[in-house]
Amino acid sequence: MKYNLEKITQKISKDEENGCWNWLGHIDKSGRCRLKVKGKHLNIKIELYQLHYKCELTNSELLFNDTLCANPTCVNPNHFNKTTKQEYAQSKEIPIEKRLKDNVIINDAGCWEWQLRLENGGYGAIRYRGYDYRAHRLSFEVFKHAITKPVIMHSCDNPKCINPDHLSEGTQLENMQDAAAKGRMNRRSSE
Ligand SMILES: [Zn+2]
Ligand SMILES: [Zn+2]
Secondary structure (H helix, E strand, O other), rough: HHHHHHHHHEEEEEOOOOEEEEEEEEEEEOOOEEEEEOEEEEEEEHHHHHHHOOOOOOOOEEEEEEOOOOOOEEEEEHHOEEEEEEHHHHHHHHHHHHHHOOEEEEEEOOOEEOOOOHHHHHHHEEEEEEEEEEEEHHHHHHOOOOOOOEEEEEOOOOEEHHHHHHHHEEEEHHHHHHHHHHOOOOOOOOO
């Protein structure tokens, strides 16, 4: 590693003003600062970080400097934080509350009508953290609480609607009774 370190430092230009160590060597398509040493493509940010903090990064960890210098060519270990890949992805994602609210149009009845993909029965569909959800069910969980009963019913009878105030939990029987009361037994009930 000592031999590598010399090769590495030769390709660093230290910026006295902001403390960044700018990498002058190769930067690959994913923005990784690379150096080929004895046939191995070293990842310089990781090499220097591990050396500085005397630690070993695992496959599920990554380094980020967005909250510090945010300089894509910087390799100064003091400008990096370590986090798990999962946590990092979640910190970058648009909050689910916003995704739900941004993709509806509110109609005269106060329904939040889902504007993205609809599935069978006219229910809104959304992909969230790798899973497919019905938008109204996710809305109920996000704005109210975890679903404990089999069916989420619409008081407005509008399958596109994800307004949590128009949603309530029920059993299959309650849903059928609700449907009968509203005269939509011929249509498939909400779920
Ligand atoms: Zn920096
Ligand atoms: Zn509604």
